[in-house]
Every structure is written in C-alpha cells, then in structure tokens.
Amino acid sequence: MGKRILVPVDGSEQSREACDFAMREHPEAEFVLLHVINPTEAGYSAGASFPAASEEWYEHAKEDAQELLEELEAENEGATVTTDTVVGKPARAIVEYAAEHDVDRIVMGSHGRSGVTRILLGSVAENVVRNATVPVTVAR
16 A cells, blocks of 8 residues: 655645645655644634624635645646645644544645744644654655
C-alpha cells in the first residue's frame, strides 16, 4: 500500500507550493488536501457578533473552501487526490485529522499568514511539527 500524505491548504502561495512539492516528491502517494475553516476568523469580520452574520460568514467560508479544493484537485488531475474540509483551530485540526485518518506524512507550507494575524495566532506549521505523531515536511 502506498503512502497517504496530508497536505493542508489555505489558498496561500506557501500552501500551493507545498502541494506542488508533495506531488513532485511522492508521485505514487495518495494525497488528502485538507482545508481548515477557523471559526475564530469570524470574530475578525464586521458584524460577527450577530448570529446571522456568523452563519453568513461560515457559509461563505465553506464555499471558498470548496472552490479552492476543486481548483487544486483539477490542477493535480493525474494524482490520486481526495479533499476534505473541517472546522477548528488549524494546527489542532491538522494533527487530529492526521491521527484519525491513517496519514503517513504531512506536507505543509511554512506559513499562510503574515503580519499581525500570524503573530497573534502563532505559527500553525510550528505547532503541527511539535504535536504530530507522523513525519512533517515544511516546504518553504
């Protein structure tokens, strides 16, 4: 049985490069492209304290995730690719997903955020490296 590689994607250039790297380095593997919807981001949008606004934000986030995953799946048509979306804190969700879905390796970008958001939320890649029970490759 071939390797099963989890590639977290958020639409950033770093996550796209990590996806390309994983496909180049492990062409025979099965890839799981995972997008994590972070509910704390709803708190940063205007009007997020209203239930209707939060639900609208979540629906928009799901649509964006689906578009991203469909785009990446189409770009990697020759590879064995499945996609999934989960809700949670990104680092924790990635580590838990890997543990629960028989993943052999995680390949991810060094960071998907910049500026204040990255400082406030910490480094997702660093937390995944520290907590994952499988090897993690951080592509830069």
